[in-house]
Amino acid sequence: MDQVQLATFQAVVETGSFEAAAHQLHVTPSAVSQRIKALESAVGQVLVRRAKPCVATTAGEALVRLAGQIALLEREALAQARDGTRVSIVVNADSLYLWFLPALAAVPGPMYELHTDDQDYTADLLRSGTAMAAVTAEHAPVRGCRIEPLGSMRYLAVGPSTDLSAMSMVVYNRKDRLQHRFLASIRRKIEPPIHYVPAAAAFVDAIRYGLGWGMVPEPIARKDIAQGHYVEIFPGKYLDVPLYWQYWKIDSTVLNDLTAAVRAAATEHLSR
Numbered sequence: 001m002d003q004v005q006l007a008t009f010q011a012v013v014e015t016g017s018f019e020a021a022a023h024q025l026h027v028t029p030s031a032v033s034q035r036i037k038a039l040e041s042a043v044g045q046v047l048v049r050r051a052k053p054c055v056a057t058t059a060g061e062a063l064v065r066l067a068g069q070i071a072l073l074e075r076e077a078l079a080q081a082r083d084g085t086r087v088s089i090v091v092n093a094d095s096l097y098l099w100f101l102p103a104l105a106a107v108p109g110p111m112y113e114l115h116t117d118d119q120d121y122t123a124d125l126l127r128s129g130t131a132m133a134a135v136t137a138e139h140a141p142v143r144g145c146r147i148e149p150l151g152s153m154r155y156l157a158v159g160p161s162t163d164l165s166a167m168s169m170v171v172y173n174r175k176d177r178l179q180h181r182f183l184a185s186i187r188r189k190i191e192p193p194i195h196y197v198p199a200a201a202a203f204v205d206a207i208r209y210g211l212g213w214g215m216v217p218e219p220i221a222r223k224d225i226a227q228g229h230y231v232e233i234f235p236g237k238y239l240d241v242p243l244y245w246q247y248w249k250i251d252s253t254v255l256n257d258l259t260a261a262v263r264a265a266a267t268e269h270l271s272r
Contacts, residue, residue, distance in 0.1 A: 003070070005039040008032055009047060009060070010067035013129070016053025039063075056128065064129030065144050069250050072132060076254055086111040087254055090131040092119035093172065094153060094217050095243065097200035099269035100135065106261040110254050118175040119153075119241060126246055133247035133255060135262075145246045148263065151270030152240040156221040157182055157233040159213025164233065168193045168212035172203055178215040182239045215239060219269070240271065 011021035012032065022029040040047050047060035056064050068088075075085035087110045091100050096116060104112055115125055123138040125131040126145055141147040155178060159167050169179050169192040183190065195211050197203045207214050208229045216224070218238065225232055245262050247255050 001042070001066075002035075002039065005035045005042075006063065006067050006070070008035040009039055009063060010071070012036060012048055012054050013056050013060070013064055016055075018054065061127055061129060062144065065126075065248065068129045068132065069248055072248075072252060072254075073250065076252060085109075085254060086113055087133070087258065088113040088115070088131045089133045089135075090115040090117055090122045090125040091135040092117065092122060092137075092243075093198075093200040093203075095119075095135045098153075098217055098219065099265050100262070103258070103261040103265040106264070107254070107257045110258075118173070119243060120177070121175055123246060126248075133245065133258065136244055136246055137241055138246070139242065139244055142246055144249055146249050148245045148259070150243045150245050150262070150266035151272050152242045154218040154271050155182070155215035155239045155241065156218055157213060157237065157239075158207060158216050158221050158225065158230045159233055160207075160210040160230055162231060162233050164188065164190060164192070164213065168195055170195045170197055170203060170206050170212045170214035172196070172200075173198045178239065178241070179213075182215055182237075185239060186234060186237060243270065 008021060008025060011024050012018060015021045015024055018029045018032045022032045025032070036048055043059070045059035046057055047063060049055050049057050072085065089112060091114065093116045096114065115131060117125065119135065119137040122134040122136040123142050126134050126142045135150070161167065171179055171194050173196055195206060197206045203214065204216055204220055206212070207216065208224065213233060221232070224230060243266070245259065247259060
C-alpha cells in the first residue's frame with residue numbers, strides 16, 4: 001500500500017477536510033484529492049465521506065487504524081534517537097480518577113493523549129482509529145485489537161437519605177446508564193429529576209452536597225459513608241461493571257509495557 005496515500009488519508013480524517021490536510025502536508029488540495037482517489041481505487045471502496053467534517057467510512061476505519069499503527073511504530077523507532085513517542089488512550093472517567101494514572105506513571109518516556117468517555121462507548125474510539133488502547137466495558141474485541149479482562153468496578157448507591165422517591169438522581173452525562181441499570185437490578189421503576197455532572201470528582205461532590213443520589217465507586221463510597229458525607233441507600237446491594245483492556249494488535253514495546261502496567265494497577269484496585 002502506498003504510504004504517502006495512506007498518510008494523506010490519515011491527515012484528511014484527522015483534520016476534517018482536504019484543504020486542512022493539504023496545509024498540514026504542504027501540498028495542494030488537488031494533490032490530496034488525487035491521492036485519496038488513488039487509494040480508494042486501489043482498495044476498491046469509498047474511504048472518506050465528503051462532509052463537513054470529512055470522516056472515514058466503515059471501510060476507511062480499518063485504514064485509519066493501520067495508518068495510526070504505522071505512525072506509532074515509526075515514532076517508537078525515532079524515539080530512540082529523539083525525545084519520546086505519543087500514545088493515545090481512551091478511558092472511562094472513574095478509572096482515570098481512581099486507578100489508571102499510576103499505570104501511566106509506571107511507563108516513563110511516552111507522551112500520553114487521554115480521552116474520556118463512558119465505559120460503554122470507549123471502544124468506539126478504537127474503531128475509529130483515534131485511540132490505540134482503551135479501558136472499556138465492551139467484552140468483544142474490536143477488529144485488529146487484543147483484549148484482556150481487568151476485573152470489575154463495584155458501585156454503591158449512595159445519597160443524602162435512603163428515600164429514593166424524595167431525591168433527585170445525579171448522572172455523569174447522557175450516555176451514563178449506571179443509575180438506571182441499578183434501578184432495574186432492584187426492580188424499582190422511578191423517573192426522578194436528573195442532575196448531569198460530567199466530571200468524576202465533581203460527580204461525587206454533588207452527592208456529598210446533597211444534590212441527589214448516584215452510583216459511586218466502592219473505595220470512595222466506603223470512605224465517605226464512614227465520614228458521614230452520605231449514606232448507603234441499599235446496604236448489601238451493588239452494581240459490578242466488568243472492565244477490559246483493548247489495544248492495537250501490533251508488536252509495540254510501548255503498548256506491551258503499558259499493558260503490563262495496566263494489568264498490575266487493575267489487579268490492585270478492581271474486584272475479581
